[in-house]
Amino acid sequence: MKGCLAVTKNNSKLYISMYHYTRDLMHSRYPQIKGLDVKLFRKQIEFFKENFNVVRMEQVIEEVKGGDPLPEKALLLTFDDGYADNFTFAFPVLEEYDLQGSFFIPGKTFSTHQLLDVNKIHYILASADIQHLLKDVLERLDYYRGKEFNYLPNHILFDKYARANRMDCKEVVFIKRILQTILPEELRRRISSELFAKYVCVSEEQLSYELYLSLDQIRMLKRHGMYIGIHGYDHYWLGNLSKREMQEDIVKALESMDEFIDCEQWVMNYPYGNFNQDVLEFIKQKGACIGLTTETRVADLRFDQPLQLPRLDCNDFPPKSINYQKLM
Numbered sequence: 001m002k003g004c005l006a007v008t009k010n011n012s013k014l015y016i017s018m019y020h021y022t023r024d025l026m027h028s029r030y031p032q033i034k035g036l037d038v039k040l041f042r043k044q045i046e047f048f049k050e051n052f053n054v055v056r057m058e059q060v061i062e063e064v065k066g067g068d069p070l071p072e073k074a075l076l077l078t079f080d081d082g083y084a085d086n087f088t089f090a091f092p093v094l095e096e097y098d099l100q101g102s103f104f105i106p107g108k109t110f111s112t113h114q115l116l117d118v119n120k121i122h123y124i125l126a127s128a129d130i131q132h133l134l135k136d137v138l139e140r141l142d143y144y145r146g147k148e149f150n151y152l153p154n155h156i157l158f159d160k161y162a163r164a165n166r167m168d169c170k171e172v173v174f175i176k177r178i179l180q181t182i183l184p185e186e187l188r189r190r191i192s193s194e195l196f197a198k199y200v201c202v203s204e205e206q207l208s209y210e211l212y213l214s215l216d217q218i219r220m221l222k223r224h225g226m227y228i229g230i231h232g233y234d235h236y237w238l239g240n241l242s243k244r245e246m247q248e249d250i251v252k253a254l255e256s257m258d259e260f261i262d263c264e265q266w267v268m269n270y271p272y273g274n275f276n277q278d279v280l281e282f283i284k285q286k287g288a289c290i291g292l293t294t295e296t297r298v299a300d301l302r303f304d305q306p307l308q309l310p311r312l313d314c315n316d317f318p319p320k321s322i323n324y325q326k327l328m
């Protein structure tokens with residue numbers, strides 16, 4: 001019995017690597033977009049193949065349900081947001097090395113071909129000078145304040161939300177937060193679309209068709225053994241919605257992804273890593289068995305709640321860095 005426990009104890013760590021855009025950055029139209037270059041992606045996969053045991057999502061589900069423990073140095077590959085570049089550049093490498101990736105796809109991306117706010121903002125940031133963009137955003141906030149919408153003065157908003165994080169400077173964080181969740185939704189949409197039209201030289205609709213996985217591509221990923229999971233429908237900050245709006249978004253996500261998931265045991269990946277107790281209770285009731293957050297550290301299945309597993313960014317592993325060694 002003691003021996004049994006010791007095995008579980010040794011194998012309880014799970015490294016989860018998180019990817020967003022994976023592409024040939026140098027030859028892409030937006031080389032400034034924050035993604036992992038395909039050459040580095042290949043190097044990273046080679047590193048994982050030599051130094052870790054890359055596991056399948058089904059093995060993680062099995063372990064959290066009390067079944068077989070994971071091997072030592074278990075590592076899971078997760079791809080957020082349903083980008084077609086993951087299909088073009090990452091999927092062939094995964095196939096070559098016989099590894100599984102888990103893809104988390106917002107239902108709206110392939111069903112309506114509308115650009116998510118998160119992507120409008122990424123492309124605006126990849127196309128504009130940050131100081132110039134900040135000035136533009138602040139002027140637009142002044143313009144709309146008191147007309148149909150009310151919100152705090154610029155200096156208070158800036159003090160509150162302009163906080164640099166591991167990935168972004170404070171100006172970028174400010175613009176992201178304001179346009180992702182802080183302003184009223186209608187105004188966020190309006191300002192994002194105005195900025196997109198001004199700075200990005202392509203229509204939102206065209207970009208949505210080239211940016212997101214198509215239904216046929218998702219089906220092919222699934223046929224080739226990749227795991228498909230839930231990432232909301234509209235990619236909202238779920239913890240900031242009313243309970244009714246949050247539940248509606250999750251129900252729509254489950255409906256649009258119905259053919260890809262097992263409704264009795266599916267995996268949730270919270271957009272922006274954002275959730276609250278209501279979200280946890282609702283997804284559990286709806287059949288979620290694992291939840292992926294953006295808290296940055298190695299997961300420990302002995303202590304971490306299955307619905308709140310932390311992850312590491314792909315930039316935390318070689319060839320980008322060796323942060324993974326410190327983020328226990």
Ligand SMILES: [Zn+2]
Pocket residue numbers: 080081118231235271272
């Ligand atoms: Zn996302």
